[in-house]
Amino acid sequence: MTTVPVPWRALSRRAVLDTSVGVLIAAGTMASLGLFLVTTYFVILCVIGIGFVALPYLTRAIRRLCDLSRGAAARSGVPVEAPYLPEPQEVERDIVGWMRRCKWILTDPATWRDLLWLLLNTVVGFVALLPCAVLYYAGEGLVLACGLWRPLAADGEGRMYAFITVDSWPTALAAGAAAVGLLAAWPFVGPPVLKGYAYFCRFLLGPTERTRLASRVRHLAETRSGALDTQAAELRRIERDLHDGAQARLVSLGLKLGAVDRKMGHDIEEARKLLREARSSSVCALTELRDLVRGIHPPVLAERGLADALRALGIASPLPVTVDVDLPAQLPPPVESATYFSVSELLTNALKHAEAERVEITARYAQGVLYAQVTDDGRGGADCSAGTGLEGIRRRLATFDGTLEIDSPSGGPTTTKMEIPCVLSSPKTSSS
Known part of the structure; x- marks a missing residue:
C-alpha cells in the first residue's frame, strides 16, 4: 500500500x-x-x-x-x-x-x-x-x-x-x-x-485610525492613572518603612548621644555603654536603609543588569529555581525594574500560595519585545480577579504597554507569561 x-x-x-x-x-x-x-x-x-x-x-x-x-x-x-x-x-x-x-x-x-x-x-x-x-x-x-x-x-x-x-x-x-x-x-x-x-x-x-488613536489615548490614560497610584503607594510604603524603622532608630540614637553627653562628666562606664548601644543602633539603621534602597532598586540590578538579577533571585529563593535567560543587551532601567519585581512577586506567590516544589524562569528578547515566563509545579488556580498581587503585576506591566498571561488550571502547573515592548538602550551584553 x-x-x-x-x-x-x-x-x-x-x-x-x-x-x-x-x-x-x-x-x-x-x-x-x-x-x-x-x-x-x-x-x-x-x-x-x-x-x-x-x-x-x-x-x-x-x-x-x-x-x-x-x-x-x-x-x-x-x-x-x-x-x-x-x-x-x-x-x-x-x-x-x-x-x-x-x-x-x-x-x-x-x-x-x-x-x-x-x-x-x-x-x-x-x-x-x-x-x-x-x-x-x-x-x-x-x-x-x-x-x-x-x-x-x-x-x-x-x-x-x-x-x-x-x-x-x-x-x-x-x-x-x-x-x-x-x-x-x-x-x-x-x-x-x-x-x-x-x-x-x-x-x-x-x-479605523481615529478609533485606534482614541483607544490608545484611553489606554495611556488608564496606565498613567495606574502608574500614579502605584507610585503613590510606593511612596507611602517608603515613608512608612522610614518612619517605623530607620527614623525611629535615628531618634533613639540621638537620645542616646544626649545621654552620653550628660554622663561623660561623672559616669564614664555608663557613657561607654551608651556609646556601644549607639554604635549598634547606627549599624542597624544603616542596614535598614540599605534594605529600603534595595527594595526600591536592587544593587545587583543596577550593577549587573536584569539577567544576573534574575539569577540572583533564583539563588536566593528557598525553592529550587532553574533560570534560563538570554538578553543580548542592556534593557531600559524602568523595564528591568518592572520585570525584576514582577518575577520576584511570582516567586513569592509560588512559595507562599502555590505550594510549589520547583520553579522555572526564562527570559528572551526578540524583535523589540522582552518575553519572560515563570512556571511552577504548584497547585494552580491563580486568578488575577481574586485581588492578589497578580493584578498589581498586570498594572505594573501595563505602564509599558506590557501584557500578562496566566495559565493556571486547578492542580497546576501555573505558567505566567509576560511581554513588554522595549528598545535596547546600550550594546552591553549579558552572558546566559
Whole structure:
C-alpha cells in the first residue's frame, strides 16, 4: 500500500478545514442578511422609541457574529482588533440605564460599520464557497469518468464539462483528467480566498485610525492613572518603612548621644555603654536603609543588569529555581525594574500560595519585545480577579504597554507569561 507523503496529508487536512470554514462563512451570510434587516427596522423604530427595547439584544448578536468573523480572519493570518468603545460601567438597571446603553451603542461608529458589513457580507461571504465549489466540480468530473456519461449520450446529448462534451469514453477520460487537475488545485484555493475575505473583514470590522488613536489615548490614560497610584503607594510604603524603622532608630540614637553627653562628666562606664548601644543602633539603621534602597532598586540590578538579577533571585529563593535567560543587551532601567519585581512577586506567590516544589524562569528578547515566563509545579488556580498581587503585576506591566498571561488550571502547573515592548538602550551584553 502506497503511503501518502506527509506534506500532502497536511495539505488535504488544511483543504478540508478551509472548505468547512468557507461553508460556515457562506451560511453566516444568511444570518448577516437577517440581522441587517431586523436591526435596520428597529433602528428606524428608535425614532418613536420602540426600537430601543430590542437594540441592545440585536447589537450583542451582531457583535458576536462579527467576533466570529474576526476569529476566522485571524486564522488566515490577518488579525483584526475589536474597535468598539468601552462599555459603560455601573449602568443603572432601569429605564435610564437602558437608554444610556442604547446611546453608547448608537454613538459608537463601529456599530454603523458593523451594519455596513452585514449588508456587504450577504454578497461577499458567498465567495468563501469557492473551495467547496472546486471540490464539488472535481467530484462531478470523476463521476463522469466512471461511465455515468452513458445515460446522457443515449439521449443524443453529451454532458458539458470543462469545455469538453462528454459523450464517449475518450471524452470521459479527458473530463476525468481535468477533474484530477481541479482536485490537485483544490488544496491551494482555500487559503487565498479566505485571506481575501479576511482583508474584507479587517477593512470594515477593524478599528479605523481615529478609533485606534482614541483607544490608545484611553489606554495611556488608564496606565498613567495606574502608574500614579502605584507610585503613590510606593511612596507611602517608603515613608512608612522610614518612619517605623530607620527614623525611629535615628531618634533613639540621638537620645542616646544626649545621654552620653550628660554622663561623660561623672559616669564614664555608663557613657561607654551608651556609646556601644549607639554604635549598634547606627549599624542597624544603616542596614535598614540599605534594605529600603534595595527594595526600591536592587544593587545587583543596577550593577549587573536584569539577567544576573534574575539569577540572583533564583539563588536566593528557598525553592529550587532553574533560570534560563538570554538578553543580548542592556534593557531600559524602568523595564528591568518592572520585570525584576514582577518575577520576584511570582516567586513569592509560588512559595507562599502555590505550594510549589520547583520553579522555572526564562527570559528572551526578540524583535523589540522582552518575553519572560515563570512556571511552577504548584497547585494552580491563580486568578488575577481574586485581588492578589497578580493584578498589581498586570498594572505594573501595563505602564509599558506590557501584557500578562496566566495559565493556571486547578492542580497546576501555573505558567505566567509576560511581554513588554522595549528598545535596547546600550550594546552591553549579558552572558546566559
